[in-house]
Amino acid sequence: MDILRVESSLVCTRRIDGLQKTSLRVLANARGKRMVAVDPVGARPGNWVFVVEGSAARYAAGDFSVLTDLTIGGIIDYWDTEQADTSGAPKQKVG
Amino acid sequence: MDILRVESSLVCTRRIDGLQKTSLRVLANARGKRMVAVDPVGARPGNWVFVVEGSAARYAAGDFSVLTDLTIGGIIDYWDTEQADTSGAPKQKVG
Amino acid sequence: MDILRVESSLVCTRRIDGLQKTSLRVLANARGKRMVAVDPVGARPGNWVFVVEGSAARYAAGDFSVLTDLTIGGIIDYWDTEQADTSGAPKQKVG
Amino acid sequence: MDILRVESSLVCTRRIDGLQKTSLRVLANARGKRMVAVDPVGARPGNWVFVVEGSAARYAAGDFSVLTDLTIGGIIDYWDTEQADTSGAPKQKVG
Amino acid sequence: MDILRVESSLVCTRRIDGLQKTSLRVLANARGKRMVAVDPVGARPGNWVFVVEGSAARYAAGDFSVLTDLTIGGIIDYWDTEQADTSGAPKQKVG
Structure with a gap:
Protein backbone atom coordinates (compact mmCIF):
# COMPACT_ATOMS: atom_id res chain seq x y z
CA MET A 1 0.00 0.00 0.00
CA ASP A 2 1.55 3.25 -1.13
CA ILE A 3 2.06 6.27 1.10
CA LEU A 4 0.58 9.49 -0.26
CA ARG A 5 -0.31 12.98 0.92
CA VAL A 6 -3.77 14.51 0.53
CA GLU A 7 -3.73 17.74 -1.50
CA SER A 8 -7.33 18.70 -2.07
CA SER A 9 -10.80 17.60 -3.02
CA LEU A 10 -11.61 16.99 -6.66
CA VAL A 11 -14.44 18.73 -8.45
CA CYS A 12 -15.71 16.57 -11.26
CA THR A 13 -19.24 17.08 -12.56
CA ARG A 14 -19.19 14.47 -15.33
CA ARG A 15 -18.14 11.06 -14.04
CA ILE A 16 -19.18 7.43 -14.42
CA ASP A 17 -22.21 6.30 -12.38
CA GLY A 18 -20.11 3.55 -10.82
CA LEU A 19 -18.33 6.02 -8.56
CA GLN A 20 -21.68 6.75 -6.91
CA LYS A 21 -21.60 9.51 -4.28
CA THR A 22 -18.06 8.87 -3.09
CA SER A 23 -15.75 11.71 -2.08
CA LEU A 24 -12.74 12.02 -4.37
CA ARG A 25 -9.39 13.38 -3.22
CA VAL A 26 -6.31 14.44 -5.15
CA LEU A 27 -3.24 12.83 -3.58
CA ARG A 34 -0.78 13.18 -8.43
CA MET A 35 -3.52 10.56 -8.27
CA VAL A 36 -7.24 10.46 -7.50
CA ALA A 37 -8.62 8.22 -4.74
CA VAL A 38 -11.93 7.51 -3.03
CA ASP A 39 -11.89 8.68 0.59
CA PRO A 40 -14.03 6.67 3.07
CA VAL A 41 -12.15 7.90 6.19
CA GLY A 42 -12.48 11.68 5.96
CA ALA A 43 -8.88 12.73 5.33
CA ARG A 44 -7.99 16.43 5.16
CA PRO A 45 -5.47 18.26 2.96
CA GLY A 46 -2.01 17.77 4.42
CA ASN A 47 -2.73 14.32 5.91
CA TRP A 48 -0.38 11.49 5.00
CA VAL A 49 -2.38 8.37 4.17
CA PHE A 50 -1.83 4.91 2.76
CA VAL A 51 -3.95 3.70 -0.12
CA VAL A 52 -5.33 0.33 -1.18
CA GLU A 53 -5.06 -0.54 -4.88
CA GLY A 54 -6.70 -3.03 -7.20
CA SER A 55 -9.85 -5.02 -6.51
CA ALA A 56 -9.41 -4.51 -2.74
CA ALA A 57 -9.97 -0.79 -3.36
CA ARG A 58 -13.58 -1.48 -4.24
CA TYR A 59 -14.27 -3.35 -1.01
CA ALA A 60 -12.36 -0.69 0.90
CA ALA A 61 -14.70 1.96 -0.48
CA GLY A 62 -17.42 0.26 1.57
CA ASP A 63 -19.23 -1.32 -1.36
CA PHE A 64 -17.75 -3.65 -4.00
CA SER A 65 -19.83 -1.93 -6.69
CA VAL A 66 -17.91 1.33 -6.32
CA LEU A 67 -15.71 1.44 -9.42
CA THR A 68 -12.44 2.70 -7.99
CA ASP A 69 -8.92 1.26 -8.21
CA LEU A 70 -7.54 3.43 -5.38
CA THR A 71 -9.06 4.00 -1.94
CA ILE A 72 -7.62 5.60 1.18
CA GLY A 73 -7.06 2.85 3.76
CA GLY A 74 -6.02 4.90 6.78
CA ILE A 75 -4.55 8.15 8.02
CA ILE A 76 -0.97 7.76 9.23
CA ASP A 77 -0.25 9.09 12.70
CA TYR A 78 3.49 8.38 12.75
CA TRP A 79 6.15 5.75 12.48
CA ASP A 80 9.66 5.42 13.83
CA THR A 81 12.29 5.57 11.14
CA GLU A 82 15.62 4.01 11.98
CA GLN A 83 17.68 5.46 9.14
CA ALA A 84 18.23 8.69 7.24
CA ASP A 85 15.33 9.80 5.12
CA THR A 86 15.82 10.86 1.52
CA SER A 87 12.38 10.51 0.04
CA GLY A 88 10.53 13.49 1.37
CA ALA A 89 7.97 11.31 3.16
CA PRO A 90 7.08 11.95 6.81
CA LYS A 91 9.80 10.86 9.23
CA GLN A 92 8.43 10.69 12.69
CA LYS A 93 5.29 12.52 13.44
CA VAL A 94 2.61 13.30 10.87
CA GLY A 95 -0.54 15.36 11.13
CA MET B 1 -6.74 6.54 -10.36
CA ASP B 2 -4.21 8.28 -12.55
CA ILE B 3 -4.66 11.75 -14.02
CA LEU B 4 -4.22 11.92 -17.79
CA ARG B 5 -4.93 14.29 -20.66
CA VAL B 6 -6.92 13.30 -23.75
CA GLU B 7 -4.94 13.71 -26.95
CA SER B 8 -7.02 12.22 -29.73
CA SER B 9 -9.20 9.37 -30.88
CA LEU B 10 -7.59 6.12 -31.95
CA VAL B 11 -8.19 4.58 -35.35
CA CYS B 12 -7.75 0.86 -35.12
CA THR B 13 -9.41 -1.36 -37.70
CA ARG B 14 -8.16 -4.73 -36.48
CA ARG B 15 -8.88 -5.27 -32.79
CA ILE B 16 -10.14 -8.03 -30.52
CA ASP B 17 -13.90 -8.62 -30.46
CA GLY B 18 -13.89 -8.12 -26.69
CA LEU B 19 -13.54 -4.36 -27.09
CA GLN B 20 -16.93 -4.32 -28.83
CA LYS B 21 -17.99 -0.92 -30.19
CA THR B 22 -16.29 1.16 -27.49
CA SER B 23 -14.66 4.49 -28.30
CA LEU B 24 -10.90 4.44 -27.78
CA ARG B 25 -8.90 7.52 -26.84
CA VAL B 26 -5.16 8.16 -26.76
CA LEU B 27 -4.24 9.74 -23.44
CA ARG B 34 0.78 7.67 -24.03
CA MET B 35 -1.87 5.08 -23.27
CA VAL B 36 -5.15 3.87 -24.79
CA ALA B 37 -8.39 3.93 -22.79
CA VAL B 38 -12.07 3.22 -23.32
CA ASP B 39 -14.14 6.43 -23.09
CA PRO B 40 -17.71 6.07 -21.74
CA VAL B 41 -18.08 9.75 -20.79
CA GLY B 42 -17.42 11.56 -24.08
CA ALA B 43 -14.14 13.33 -23.33
CA ARG B 44 -12.64 15.68 -25.92
CA PRO B 45 -8.98 16.32 -26.82
CA GLY B 46 -7.49 18.63 -24.23
CA ASN B 47 -9.67 17.41 -21.33
CA TRP B 48 -7.91 16.25 -18.18
CA VAL B 49 -9.50 13.04 -16.95
CA PHE B 50 -8.87 10.39 -14.32
CA VAL B 51 -8.82 6.74 -15.33
CA VAL B 52 -9.85 3.50 -13.65
CA GLU B 53 -7.43 0.55 -14.00
CA GLY B 54 -7.64 -3.19 -13.55
CA SER B 55 -10.82 -5.24 -13.31
CA ALA B 56 -12.81 -2.13 -12.30
CA ALA B 57 -12.09 -0.73 -15.77
CA ARG B 58 -14.33 -3.38 -17.28
CA TYR B 59 -17.29 -2.48 -15.09
CA ALA B 60 -16.56 1.20 -15.65
CA ALA B 61 -16.89 0.65 -19.40
CA GLY B 62 -20.54 -0.10 -18.74
CA ASP B 63 -20.32 -3.86 -19.30
CA PHE B 64 -17.99 -6.32 -17.55
CA SER B 65 -17.46 -8.18 -20.81
CA VAL B 66 -15.62 -5.22 -22.39
CA LEU B 67 -11.99 -6.32 -22.35
CA THR B 68 -10.22 -3.15 -21.29
CA ASP B 69 -7.78 -2.51 -18.46
CA LEU B 70 -8.14 1.30 -18.60
CA THR B 71 -11.37 3.32 -18.71
CA ILE B 72 -11.99 7.04 -18.28
CA GLY B 73 -13.79 7.55 -14.96
CA GLY B 74 -14.54 11.26 -15.11
CA ILE B 75 -13.63 14.62 -16.62
CA ILE B 76 -11.84 16.86 -14.12
CA ASP B 77 -13.29 20.33 -13.68
CA TYR B 78 -10.70 21.66 -11.23
CA TRP B 79 -9.11 21.22 -7.86
CA ASP B 80 -7.47 23.57 -5.40
CA THR B 81 -3.76 22.99 -5.04
CA GLU B 82 -2.16 24.18 -1.87
CA GLN B 83 1.48 23.98 -2.92
CA ALA B 84 3.73 24.76 -5.87
CA ASP B 85 3.17 22.56 -8.87
CA THR B 86 6.07 20.84 -10.59
CA SER B 87 4.42 18.03 -12.50
CA GLY B 88 2.82 19.78 -15.44
CA ALA B 89 -0.67 18.66 -14.41
CA PRO B 90 -3.54 21.16 -14.19
CA LYS B 91 -3.33 23.45 -11.18
CA GLN B 92 -6.60 25.15 -10.64
CA LYS B 93 -9.04 25.24 -13.46
CA VAL B 94 -9.18 22.67 -16.23
CA GLY B 95 -11.23 22.55 -19.42
CA MET C 1 -3.73 -0.07 -22.31
CA ASP C 2 -0.09 0.52 -23.15
CA ILE C 3 1.22 1.22 -26.63
CA LEU C 4 3.99 -1.11 -27.76
CA ARG C 5 5.79 -2.11 -30.94
CA VAL C 6 6.09 -5.71 -32.12
CA GLU C 7 9.70 -6.81 -32.47
CA SER C 8 9.64 -10.53 -33.22
CA SER C 9 8.20 -13.91 -32.38
CA LEU C 10 9.43 -15.72 -29.31
CA VAL C 11 10.86 -19.23 -29.44
CA CYS C 12 10.29 -20.96 -26.15
CA THR C 13 10.27 -24.75 -26.02
CA ARG C 14 9.75 -25.19 -22.29
CA ARG C 15 6.74 -23.27 -21.05
CA ILE C 16 3.79 -23.78 -18.70
CA ASP C 17 0.85 -25.77 -20.09
CA GLY C 18 -1.47 -22.88 -19.29
CA LEU C 19 -0.20 -20.88 -22.26
CA GLN C 20 -1.59 -23.60 -24.53
CA LYS C 21 -0.81 -23.13 -28.23
CA THR C 22 -0.87 -19.34 -28.19
CA SER C 23 1.53 -17.30 -30.34
CA LEU C 24 3.95 -15.27 -28.25
CA ARG C 25 5.46 -11.98 -29.44
CA VAL C 26 8.31 -9.89 -28.08
CA LEU C 27 7.18 -6.26 -27.82
CA ARG C 34 10.85 -5.57 -23.84
CA MET C 35 7.86 -7.68 -22.82
CA VAL C 36 6.18 -10.90 -23.98
CA ALA C 37 2.51 -10.94 -25.01
CA VAL C 38 -0.02 -13.38 -26.43
CA ASP C 39 -1.04 -12.36 -29.96
CA PRO C 40 -4.62 -13.23 -31.02
CA VAL C 41 -4.77 -10.70 -33.87
CA GLY C 42 -1.81 -11.67 -36.05
CA ALA C 43 0.49 -8.68 -35.61
CA ARG C 44 3.74 -8.48 -37.58
CA PRO C 45 7.16 -7.11 -36.57
CA GLY C 46 7.07 -3.32 -36.85
CA ASN C 47 3.35 -2.99 -36.03
CA TRP C 48 2.38 -0.65 -33.22
CA VAL C 49 -0.23 -2.29 -31.01
CA PHE C 50 -1.98 -1.66 -27.72
CA VAL C 51 -2.03 -4.37 -25.10
CA VAL C 52 -4.52 -5.47 -22.44
CA GLU C 53 -3.10 -6.27 -19.00
CA GLY C 54 -4.28 -8.15 -15.93
CA SER C 55 -7.20 -10.55 -15.79
CA ALA C 56 -8.70 -9.01 -18.95
CA ALA C 57 -5.66 -10.33 -20.82
CA ARG C 58 -6.87 -13.87 -20.30
CA TYR C 59 -10.30 -13.19 -21.78
CA ALA C 60 -8.65 -11.19 -24.57
CA ALA C 61 -6.59 -14.26 -25.49
CA GLY C 62 -9.90 -15.87 -26.48
CA ASP C 63 -10.10 -18.25 -23.52
CA PHE C 64 -10.02 -17.34 -19.84
CA SER C 65 -7.89 -20.41 -19.11
CA VAL C 66 -4.94 -19.02 -21.08
CA LEU C 67 -2.48 -17.98 -18.37
CA THR C 68 -1.22 -14.69 -19.72
CA ASP C 69 -1.10 -11.23 -18.12
CA LEU C 70 -0.51 -9.37 -21.42
CA THR C 71 -2.43 -9.79 -24.69
CA ILE C 72 -2.42 -7.70 -27.85
CA GLY C 73 -5.78 -5.90 -28.10
CA GLY C 74 -5.49 -4.29 -31.51
CA ILE C 75 -3.18 -3.05 -34.24
CA ILE C 76 -3.01 0.75 -34.36
CA ASP C 77 -3.65 2.34 -37.73
CA TYR C 78 -3.03 5.94 -36.73
CA TRP C 79 -4.10 8.78 -34.50
CA ASP C 80 -3.99 12.53 -34.77
CA THR C 81 -1.58 14.13 -32.33
CA GLU C 82 -2.18 17.74 -31.50
CA GLN C 83 1.12 18.54 -29.84
CA ALA C 84 4.83 17.93 -30.26
CA ASP C 85 5.90 14.34 -29.74
CA THR C 86 8.81 13.50 -27.49
CA SER C 87 8.26 9.85 -26.67
CA GLY C 88 9.28 8.07 -29.83
CA ALA C 89 5.81 6.60 -30.34
CA PRO C 90 4.03 6.85 -33.70
CA LYS C 91 2.73 10.33 -34.48
CA GLN C 92 0.33 10.17 -37.32
CA LYS C 93 0.36 7.11 -39.49
CA VAL C 94 1.51 3.68 -38.41
CA GLY C 95 1.90 0.53 -40.44
CA MET D 1 7.16 -10.68 -5.51
CA ASP D 2 9.23 -7.63 -4.64
CA ILE D 3 12.09 -7.64 -2.16
CA LEU D 4 11.78 -5.03 0.58
CA ARG D 5 13.28 -4.20 3.95
CA VAL D 6 11.24 -3.71 7.12
CA GLU D 7 11.72 -0.26 8.66
CA SER D 8 9.22 0.04 11.47
CA SER D 9 5.68 -0.51 12.64
CA LEU D 10 2.99 1.90 11.56
CA VAL D 11 0.80 3.75 14.02
CA CYS D 12 -2.53 4.53 12.44
CA THR D 13 -5.54 5.17 14.64
CA ARG D 14 -8.09 5.92 11.93
CA ARG D 15 -8.23 3.21 9.29
CA ILE D 16 -10.84 1.26 7.32
CA ASP D 17 -12.56 -1.61 9.12
CA GLY D 18 -11.47 -3.99 6.36
CA LEU D 19 -7.90 -4.06 7.67
CA GLN D 20 -9.22 -5.66 10.86
CA LYS D 21 -6.60 -6.21 13.58
CA THR D 22 -3.69 -6.82 11.24
CA SER D 23 -0.19 -5.56 12.05
CA LEU D 24 1.03 -2.96 9.59
CA ARG D 25 4.70 -2.45 8.74
CA VAL D 26 6.50 0.32 6.86
CA LEU D 27 8.82 -1.25 4.28
CA ARG D 34 8.36 3.34 1.36
CA MET D 35 5.22 1.21 1.37
CA VAL D 36 2.82 -0.21 3.96
CA ALA D 37 2.17 -3.97 4.20
CA VAL D 38 0.26 -6.39 6.37
CA ASP D 39 2.63 -8.64 8.34
CA PRO D 40 1.38 -12.18 9.12
CA VAL D 41 4.87 -13.64 9.77
CA GLY D 42 6.23 -11.41 12.53
CA ALA D 43 9.05 -9.58 10.73
CA ARG D 44 11.30 -7.18 12.68
CA PRO D 45 12.90 -3.89 11.60
CA GLY D 46 15.98 -4.67 9.49
CA ASN D 47 14.61 -7.94 8.06
CA TRP D 48 14.61 -8.33 4.30
CA VAL D 49 11.29 -9.81 3.17
CA PHE D 50 9.43 -10.51 -0.06
CA VAL D 51 5.88 -9.28 -0.46
CA VAL D 52 2.79 -10.59 -2.25
CA GLU D 53 0.75 -8.03 -4.21
CA GLY D 54 -2.74 -7.87 -5.65
CA SER D 55 -5.61 -10.19 -4.79
CA ALA D 56 -3.18 -12.85 -3.47
CA ALA D 57 -2.22 -10.38 -0.73
CA ARG D 58 -5.65 -10.77 0.81
CA TYR D 59 -5.40 -14.55 1.00
CA ALA D 60 -1.82 -14.23 2.24
CA ALA D 61 -3.04 -12.09 5.14
CA GLY D 62 -4.81 -15.23 6.37
CA ASP D 63 -8.31 -14.13 5.46
CA PHE D 64 -9.58 -13.01 2.05
CA SER D 65 -11.70 -10.32 3.69
CA VAL D 66 -8.60 -8.40 4.86
CA LEU D 67 -8.49 -5.42 2.52
CA THR D 68 -4.78 -5.20 1.76
CA ASP D 69 -2.94 -5.10 -1.57
CA LEU D 70 0.48 -5.90 -0.04
CA THR D 71 1.33 -8.66 2.44
CA ILE D 72 4.67 -9.98 3.64
CA GLY D 73 5.13 -13.50 2.20
CA GLY D 74 8.34 -14.57 3.94
CA ILE D 75 11.51 -13.46 5.65
CA ILE D 76 14.57 -13.95 3.47
CA ASP D 77 17.44 -15.87 5.04
CA TYR D 78 19.89 -15.55 2.14
CA TRP D 79 20.53 -16.30 -1.49
CA ASP D 80 23.62 -16.92 -3.53
CA THR D 81 24.32 -14.15 -6.00
CA GLU D 82 26.47 -15.04 -8.96
CA GLN D 83 27.25 -11.56 -10.25
CA ALA D 84 28.17 -8.08 -9.06
CA ASP D 85 25.49 -6.32 -7.08
CA THR D 86 24.55 -2.73 -7.82
CA SER D 87 21.10 -2.40 -6.33
CA GLY D 88 21.76 -2.14 -2.63
CA ALA D 89 19.78 -5.29 -1.88
CA PRO D 90 21.22 -8.04 0.33
CA LYS D 91 23.95 -10.07 -1.39
CA GLN D 92 24.56 -13.22 0.49
CA LYS D 93 23.44 -13.39 4.03
CA VAL D 94 20.56 -11.40 5.45
CA GLY D 95 19.28 -11.03 9.00
CA MET E 1 4.85 -10.72 -19.30
CA ASP E 2 8.20 -9.32 -18.24
CA ILE E 3 11.55 -10.76 -19.28
CA LEU E 4 13.87 -11.60 -16.39
CA ARG E 5 17.04 -13.55 -15.72
CA VAL E 6 17.32 -16.24 -13.05
CA GLU E 7 20.00 -15.46 -10.47
CA SER E 8 19.69 -18.06 -7.74
CA SER E 9 17.41 -20.02 -5.47
CA LEU E 10 15.99 -18.34 -2.41
CA VAL E 11 16.43 -19.71 1.09
CA CYS E 12 13.55 -18.64 3.25
CA THR E 13 12.70 -20.65 6.35
CA ARG E 14 9.82 -18.55 7.64
CA ARG E 15 7.18 -17.97 4.99
CA ILE E 16 3.39 -17.98 4.68
CA ASP E 17 1.72 -21.40 4.39
CA GLY E 18 0.06 -20.30 1.16
CA LEU E 19 3.30 -20.68 -0.78
CA GLN E 20 3.20 -24.39 -0.01
CA LYS E 21 6.24 -26.37 -1.19
CA THR E 22 6.93 -24.26 -4.26
CA SER E 23 10.49 -23.52 -5.40
CA LEU E 24 11.34 -19.83 -5.16
CA ARG E 25 13.88 -18.15 -7.45
CA VAL E 26 15.53 -14.74 -7.28
CA LEU E 27 15.24 -13.06 -10.69
CA ARG E 34 15.53 -8.23 -8.14
CA MET E 35 12.25 -10.06 -7.60
CA VAL E 36 11.12 -13.42 -6.21
CA ALA E 37 9.05 -15.83 -8.32
CA VAL E 38 7.62 -19.34 -8.07
CA ASP E 39 9.32 -21.68 -10.53
CA PRO E 40 7.17 -24.53 -11.95
CA VAL E 41 9.41 -25.18 -15.00
CA GLY E 42 12.80 -25.89 -13.44
CA ALA E 43 14.81 -22.85 -14.55
CA ARG E 44 18.53 -22.64 -13.72
CA PRO E 45 20.68 -19.62 -12.82
CA GLY E 46 21.55 -17.75 -16.00
CA ASN E 47 18.33 -18.68 -17.85
CA TRP E 48 16.28 -15.86 -19.32
CA VAL E 49 12.61 -16.43 -18.59
CA PHE E 50 9.31 -14.59 -18.89
CA VAL E 51 7.05 -14.29 -15.89
CA VAL E 52 3.29 -14.19 -15.38
CA GLU E 53 1.96 -11.60 -12.93
CA GLY E 54 -1.27 -11.05 -11.03
CA SER E 55 -4.01 -13.60 -10.51
CA ALA E 56 -2.78 -15.66 -13.49
CA ALA E 57 0.42 -16.30 -11.53
CA ARG E 58 -1.50 -18.45 -9.10
CA TYR E 59 -2.96 -20.66 -11.82
CA ALA E 60 0.45 -20.75 -13.51
CA ALA E 61 1.96 -22.17 -10.31
CA GLY E 62 -0.16 -25.24 -10.96
CA ASP E 63 -2.69 -24.61 -8.22
CA PHE E 64 -4.82 -21.49 -7.72
CA SER E 65 -4.32 -21.73 -3.97
CA VAL E 66 -0.59 -20.99 -4.24
CA LEU E 67 -0.31 -17.40 -3.01
CA THR E 68 2.14 -15.94 -5.48
CA ASP E 69 1.89 -12.84 -7.68
CA LEU E 70 4.82 -13.84 -9.94
CA THR E 71 5.42 -17.21 -11.60
CA ILE E 72 7.87 -18.24 -14.29
CA GLY E 73 5.90 -18.92 -17.49
CA GLY E 74 8.63 -20.29 -19.74
CA ILE E 75 12.34 -20.44 -20.47
CA ILE E 76 13.29 -18.32 -23.48
CA ASP E 77 15.31 -20.08 -26.15
CA TYR E 78 15.84 -17.10 -28.45
CA TRP E 79 14.19 -14.44 -30.52
CA ASP E 80 15.16 -12.49 -33.60
CA THR E 81 15.71 -8.82 -32.92
CA GLU E 82 15.43 -6.48 -35.85
CA GLN E 83 16.97 -3.38 -34.34
CA ALA E 84 19.84 -2.27 -32.13
CA ASP E 85 19.63 -3.44 -28.55
CA THR E 86 20.16 -1.04 -25.69
CA SER E 87 18.49 -2.77 -22.78
CA GLY E 88 20.96 -5.47 -21.83
CA ALA E 89 18.44 -8.24 -22.52
CA PRO E 90 19.36 -11.25 -24.68
CA LYS E 91 19.55 -10.44 -28.38
CA GLN E 92 19.56 -13.60 -30.36
CA LYS E 93 20.41 -16.79 -28.60
CA VAL E 94 19.89 -17.40 -24.91
CA GLY E 95 20.88 -20.35 -22.78
Missing part, protein backbone atom coordinates in the same frame (compact mmCIF):
# COMPACT_ATOMS: atom_id res chain seq x y z
CA ALA A 28 0.46 13.24 -4.34
CA ASN A 29 3.37 10.91 -3.72
CA ALA A 30 6.79 11.92 -2.40
CA ARG A 31 7.92 12.79 -5.92
CA GLY A 32 4.96 15.03 -6.71
CA LYS A 33 2.95 12.64 -8.90
CA ALA B 28 -0.93 11.12 -22.16
CA ASN B 29 0.34 11.58 -18.62
CA ALA B 30 2.23 14.61 -17.32
CA ARG B 31 5.51 13.16 -18.58
CA GLY B 32 4.28 12.51 -22.11
CA LYS B 33 3.73 8.75 -21.90
CA ALA C 28 9.07 -3.12 -26.87
CA ASN C 29 7.84 0.19 -25.48
CA ALA C 30 9.00 3.65 -26.56
CA ARG C 31 11.96 3.44 -24.16
CA GLY C 32 13.17 0.06 -25.38
CA LYS C 33 11.87 -2.15 -22.55
CA ALA D 28 11.35 0.33 1.93
CA ASN D 29 12.76 -0.90 -1.36
CA ALA D 30 16.40 -0.71 -2.44
CA ARG D 31 15.87 2.85 -3.70
CA GLY D 32 14.30 4.13 -0.51
CA LYS D 33 10.64 4.17 -1.56
CA ALA E 28 16.66 -9.78 -11.97
CA ASN E 29 15.51 -7.52 -14.79
CA ALA E 30 17.74 -5.81 -17.34
CA ARG E 31 18.35 -2.92 -14.93
CA GLY E 32 19.35 -5.11 -12.00
CA LYS E 33 16.15 -4.97 -9.96
